[in-house]
Amino acid sequence: MLGSAPSMEKTTRKLILGLVFLFPGLPVAAQQTDPDxxxxxxxxxxxxxxxxxxxxxxxxxxxxxxxxxxxxxxxxxxxxxxxxxxxxxxxxxxxxxxxxxxxxxxxxxxxxxxxxxxxxxxxxxxxxxxxxxxxxxxxxxxxxxxxxxxxxxxxxxxxxxxxxxxxxxxxxxxxxxxxxxxxxxxxxxxxxxxxxxxxxxxxxxxxxxxxxxxxxxxxxxxxxxxxxxxxxxxxxxxxxxxxxxxxxxxxxxxxxxxxxxxxxxxxxxxxxxxxxxxxxxxxxxxxxxxxxxxxxxxxxxxxxxxxxxxxxxxxxxxxxxxxxxxxxxxxxxxQVGVAAMGYQLPGGGCASGGAQLAWLALPLLALAFTRRLRKLRTSLPGP
Missing domain, CATH: 2.60.120.200 (Jelly Rolls)
Known part of the structure; x- marks a missing residue:
């Protein structure tokens, strides 16, 4: 079991904030109607x-x-x-x-x-x-x-x-x-x-x-x-x-x-x-x-x-x-979008939109963390 709804929402918010920090070009809001x-x-x-x-x-x-x-x-x-x-x-x-x-x-x-x-x-x-x-x-x-x-x-x-x-x-x-x-x-x-x-x-x-x-x-x-x-x-x-x-x-x-x-x-x-x-x-x-x-x-x-x-x-x-x-x-x-696709999570069940975003975010965060860690190691002075 992944956890209660409040804890999942908190985790989701952290993951999304992490994504925005690591990938500032990601869209964060729906585009407004063009004035023309x-x-x-x-x-x-x-x-x-x-x-x-x-x-x-x-x-x-x-x-x-x-x-x-x-x-x-x-x-x-x-x-x-x-x-x-x-x-x-x-x-x-x-x-x-x-x-x-x-x-x-x-x-x-x-x-x-x-x-x-x-x-x-x-x-x-x-x-x-x-x-x-x-x-x-x-x-x-x-x-x-x-x-x-x-x-x-x-x-x-x-x-x-x-x-x-x-x-x-x-x-x-x-x-x-x-x-x-x-x-x-x-x-x-x-x-x-x-x-x-x-x-x-x-x-x-x-x-x-x-x-x-x-x-x-x-x-x-x-x-x-x-x-x-x-x-x-x-x-x-x-x-x-x-x-x-x-x-x-x-x-x-x-x-x-x-x-x-x-x-x-x-x-x-x-x-x-x-x-x-x-x-x-x-x-x-x-x-x-x-x-x-x-x-x-x-x-x-x-x-x-x-x-x-x-x-x-x-x-x-x-x-x-x-x-x-x-x-x-x-x-x-x-409807079209992540929340309507109904991804199947480990352990069964149809995820809500927040949980789906969390699972989609994990691989991206892991990749970004690995790259930053590798960069940090290469920048450290040797023994």
Whole structure:
């Protein structure tokens, strides 16, 4: 037996103080939020993250565009960081208000609106499950097997007419097809992609880590985008207009696709259902969304190159999300750190965080003591 709790705590404190003395570079406190962070939408407030955060200075999300509760849920599994992530599901019939097309979307507070000339850094993690369907037969060109409709964007920057009339599709969409992650820059006049760029191969059931650097402008030669996925610069600085003249951009997240996808009444000439009879539900996940003024401000949440955990998720809209998360004050989601690893101590039993730190510290202290003793001996005069 190692001893009573008070004696163990005393021993732990001594060992930690010894470590700090011997290794002054060790961190002793959690890093504070970078002052250049503008906003976080990381779902860490649990289910209450999704709505109601509509005032200047608020983190998390303001409004959802849904008609059923299964469309957007906060879940404890899978997650890329922290305790919670968001699960998005869209299927045939998910039409919100008077808006076009099927959608499961969220918008945030005023901090997410971008004016001409703003320069911003964005970071988020996205996961498309193993059974993700990235494209569907185009409903009005069924005789052409090559004609496909995308299965939905997951992140977009929409346009706001500053009190005027909005027209055309959003200026920028990011999503996943059957084999790749793509970016679409839209021609306002046609609502079609004037550029569709393949960014990286899609790895299903893998948390892709995105970083995007944008200077927002409607002017050629002024606006630009840069993109990293999983630490790889997949889009070097790309000069291009990325907003519409006289309009602002604002961040929208969630699945958005053509309203005809999943129509159970649509048949091929032989009578076969084009999309099946279940509405062709699609599912994807987001986590860790953050906006900052500098690259470092969005990197501080997770050091560069530290991979997000993979998740063996197979959930292409089968209605089987991970455990729904309660609000943050009652959450018991997964934790990361020494205290959550449950090291097995000699003699059995699952150690508390303090005892774990003590056992981890002992080898380091012994090594440091041995080196100092050896140095002391070599410095003493001989006989």
């Amino acid at each position: 962070v503008i906003w976080k939408g990381d779902f860490e407030a649990g289910a209450s993250s999704l709505t109601g955060h509509c005032s200047a200075g608020d983190d998390q999300w303001c409004e959802v565009e849904t008609i059923r509760p299964q469309q957007i849920q906060v879940v404890a599994d899978p997650v890329a960081q922290g305790k919670y992530a968001a699960r998005f599901e869209v299927k045939y019939g998910d039409l919100f208000s008077y808006y076009s097309d099927s959608r499961s979307l969220m918008t945030g507070p005023p901090a997410l609106w971008e004016n001409e000339g703003n320069e911003r850094w964005y970071r988020w993690q996205a996961l498309w499950p193993q059974d993700w369907v990235g494209s569907y037969p185009k409903w009005d060109q069924l005789s052409d097997p090559s004609a496909r409709s995308w299965a939905g964007s997951l992140v977009e920057w929409h346009h706001d007419a500053n009190g005027g009339v909005e027209h055309g599709s959003a200026p920028l969409y990011i999503g996943a097809g059957d084999t790749d992650i793509w970016l679409c820059l839209v021609d306002q006049a046609t609502s079609e992609c004037r550029e569709k760029i393949s960014l990286a191969p899609l790895q299903r059931s893998h948390w892709h880590d995105f970083i995007m650097h944008a200077k927002w402008s409607s002017q050629p030669g002024v606006g630009y985008l840069e993109m990293w996925i999983d630490g790889v610069n997949v889009l070097p600085k790309h000069l291009t207009p990325n907003m519409y003249p006289g309009m602002r951009n604002y961040l929208v997240v969630g699945l958005y696709r053509n309203s005809r996808i999943g129509d159970p009444t649509l048949l091929y000439p032989n009578g076969q259902h084009v999309y099946g009879t279940g509405g062709a539900p699609g599912v994807a996940y987001l986590d860790g969304i953050i906006i900052g003024k500098t690259q470092q401000s969005v990197l501080n949440e997770r050091p560069w190159g530290t991979p997000a955990p993979d998740a063996a998720t197979s959930d292409g809209g089968t209605g089987s999300p991970g455990q729904a998360a309660p609000d943050a004050d009652g959450g018991t989601g997964p």
